[in-house]
Amino acid sequence: MPTIFSKIVNREIPAEIVFQDDRVTAFKDINPLAPVHILIVPNIEIPTADDIRPEHEATLGHLFVVAQQVARQMGIGESGYRLIVNCKGDGGQEVFHLHMHLLGGRKL
Numbered sequence: 001m002p003t004i005f006s007k008i009v010n011r012e013i014p015a016e017i018v019f020q021d022d023r024v025t026a027f028k029d030i031n032p033l034a035p036v037h038i039l040i041v042p043n044i045e046i047p048t049a050d051d052i053r054p055e056h057e058a059t060l061g062h063l064f065v066v067a068q069q070v071a072r073q074m075g076i077g078e079s080g081y082r083l084i085v086n087c088k089g090d091g092g093q094e095v096f097h098l099h100m101h102l103l104g105g106r107k108l
């Protein structure tokens, strides 16, 4: 059963995609908590941070490189931003497809 984020990655459901390559996709959060609120996801389904394995290292390192690039693209490279990864229930994770929140555009 594909996650809702896999459907966004595969463009089966709409989202405002701001960056995509063969490893990761970045799109606007549907319920933004800041003027800039982007979700950056690996194109492959890794459910949670607790499911990360050594073979994911390159993809997850790339996630940070893309976060920096998208932050600059959104005009918050200089002002700064917050990167968040929630893990499972107590971590506040709602969508079980690993994702990084990129938040900025105001003082957090």
Ligand code: 5GP
Pocket: 004, 015, 016, 027, 028, 029, 030, 031, 032, 039, 085, 086, 092, 093, 094, 095, 096
């Ligand atoms: P989590 O709590 O799992 O770390 O964050 C999930 C995030 O996904 C939430 O900020 C929520 O607003 C966002 N979200 C959930 N469903 C959708 C969707 O269908 N499209 C988009 N663009 N964002 C979504």
